[in-house]
Amino acid sequence: MNVEYFDLLRRSVDKTVKITFTDGEVQIVSLISVSEEECDIVYDLISSNRTEVHGDRKAQAFLARFEEIVVVEPDSENPK
Numbered sequence: 347m348n349v350e351y352f353d354l355l356r357r358s359v360d361k362t363v364k365i366t367f368t369d370g371e372v373q374i375v376s377l378i379s380v381s382e383e384e385c386d387i388v389y390d391l392i393s394s395n396r397t398e399v400h401g402d403r404k405a406q407a408f409l410a411r412f413e414e415i416v417v418v419e420p421d422s423e424n425p426k
Contacts, residue, residue, distance in 0.1 A: 347413070351415065354420070359379060361421075366417040367414050369414075371396045374421050375389035376392055386410060387409070387410050388408070
């Protein structure tokens with residue numbers, strides 16, 4: 347993950363962002379925390395392009411490692 351995406355994540359705690367992962371999954375998430383020490387984020391899932399993976403598990407906390415993140419974008423459809 348590049349520095350630009352890390353900075354966006356840090357500024358987006360308690361906001362929604364769109365994240366694309368290395369496996370191609372795209373999620374809209376509500377960001378809870380960003381840990382530079384642990385190299386991860388904790389978030390609540392709002393939506394995913396892989397409903398077969400997550401089913402009804404929305405609004406549950408998930409953890410993702412920085413190396414799993416390909417792209418981070420502000421979520422213009424669900425600003426918080």
